[in-house]
Amino acid sequence: MRNAILRAAQTPILLAFISVSAFATDVPRSGDPVFDRVITLVNSEFHDENALDRFNAAAKKEIESAVPALSTTGSTARVDAAIETALASLQASHNGRFKSDTIAYFELSDIFRFAIRDDLRRLFPPDGEVNYAGIGMVTQLIGDARFVTDVYDGSPAAKAGIVMGDEILAVDGKPYREIASFQGKVGQSVDVRLRRKADAALTSIKVAVERLRPLPTFEKAIKDSVAVSERDGRKIGYVRFWTLSTRDGLDIAARELSTGRLSNVDGLVVDLRGRWGGGAADAAELFVGDTPSFRLIPRRGKDTLANVRWRGPVVALVDEGTRSGLELFAYALKINGIPLVGERTAGALLAGRAYTLPDNSLLEIAVSDAVIDDNVRLEGNGVAPDIRVALPVAYAAGRDPQREAAVTEMIRLLADGTSDRIVTPRQPSLTR
Structure with missing residues (x-):
């Protein structure tokens, strides 16, 4: 039924602000200002006090294993590794440290802009607008090679023809770096050397470098993702929500559905394979809500x-x-009978907040748990797809078998006459 109700944290995910009152009595200290600030913040803000003893033990072990102590090693890499190990001991999502040589740092800085508002003008002079030089693609190491996992719709990378699965070898003749490869090159073009197939020769593609503002980039990507294809005489619409953290992302989709390119489609594929979460807990109301549609004229x-x-x-x-x-x-969507296609979701549903560290890196901490009706927790569990389809990234050449399977399922639904969406709610399996 459409009115299957979902209750979760009433604050937007990723934007909760609380403080844990209890503070662990045995808080380790290393003498390194960044490491020690992480330890202090986790002890005061992490939502689960029961995990703090384990966290502090891990932090103390990291301090003791450093020879000499972290404060005198002079090794940034050693401090970075110690922080990563300590945070991992929390065994929870929404905990991590992000440095300014990564795209994630800039995207999360914009998502958490309210939490770090006092530091924005200092970090991003002169006006505090988060931005970086880039081309709009995200990569990942798979084995010893680096492959494109995401190309933001409408980005310079997309316009130049870079696709998911491309192996990235170099930018302007130097090893690829997420941020450094494009710094100082806004308004110029860079030469991206890549390989599309395992046995193919290297290819060079010229890509324009732009000054990217993360949240506007995501809004543009949502808008530019909208597409309509025709299969078996049916029009199938598509939209991808890269994140729910933007101000107008849902409104963009709503306008396209009401009066735009998606207003006359027979069925809709909603792509939730995002970059970040965020957003209000009732975002799915666009598709499963009971209230009527209306316009003000x-x-x-x-x-x-x-x-x-x-x-x-x-x-x-x-x-x-x-x-x-x-x-x-x-x-x-799932408890309202809408089929999910792809792989199990991340199992990462907590509310987090960001903090600026002494070296200007960003620390995210899970400050609140999230529980759904009937005490359902997605954290650590995730949601299983109804139709499991893998997506091998390496050398995919842009082919997306998950999206293809979703369109096939839509054609089946339309052929079966289920377009009225009268469905029976069901409880999804949360077991691994």
Whole structure:
């Protein structure tokens, strides 16, 4: 039924602000200001006090194993590794440290801009607008090679023809670096050397470097992801939610569904294979809400969309990138009978907050748990897809078998006459 209700944390995921009152009595100290600030913040802010003894023991072990102590090693790498090990001992999502040589640092700085608002002008002079030089792609090491995992829709990388699965060898003749490869090159083009197939010769692609603002980049990617294809005489719409943290991401989709490119499709594929979560807990209401759609029609000027609800058939795409608010979104769709295609979601549903460390790196801490009706916890469990489809990234050449499977499932639903979406809610399996 459409009115299957999902209750979770009432604050937006990733934007909760609380403080744990109890403080562990045996807090280790290393003398390194960054390491010690991490230890202090985790002890005062991490939501689960029961995990602090384990965390402090791990931190103390890291201090003792450093020869000499962390404060005098002069090794940034050693401090980085010690922080990573200590945070891992929490055994929870939404805990991590991010440095300014990574795309994640800039994207999370924009997502958490309110939490670090006092530092924004100092970190991103002169106006505090988070930005970086880039081309709009994300990569990952698979074995000893680096492959493109995401290309933001409408980005310079997408326009140049870079696709998921490309092996990246170099940028302007030097090893690829997420940030350094493009610094000082805004308005210029870089030469990206890549290999599309394992046995193929190297290819060079010229890509324009732009000044990217993370949240506007995500909004543009959501808008530019919208597509309509035709299969068996049916129009299948598609939209990808890269994150729910943007101000207008859901509104972009709503406008496309109401009066835009998706207004006349027979069915819709909603892609929740995101980069970050975020967003309000009721984001799925666009597809499963009971309230009616309506517009405000003035005497002059354009109509205003006051409430949009998509009533047609939906298939959703999920994978390990479906986390936090997007994971909650996926769960809401599933209990309302909407089929999920892809891989199990991340099992990362907590509320986090960001803090600036003494070296200007960013620390994310899980400050609140998230529990759904009937005491369901997605953290550590995730949501299983109804139709499991793997997506091998290396040398994929842009082929997306998960998306193809979702379209096939939509055609099946339309052929079966289930476009009225009268479904029976069901409890998804949360076992691994």
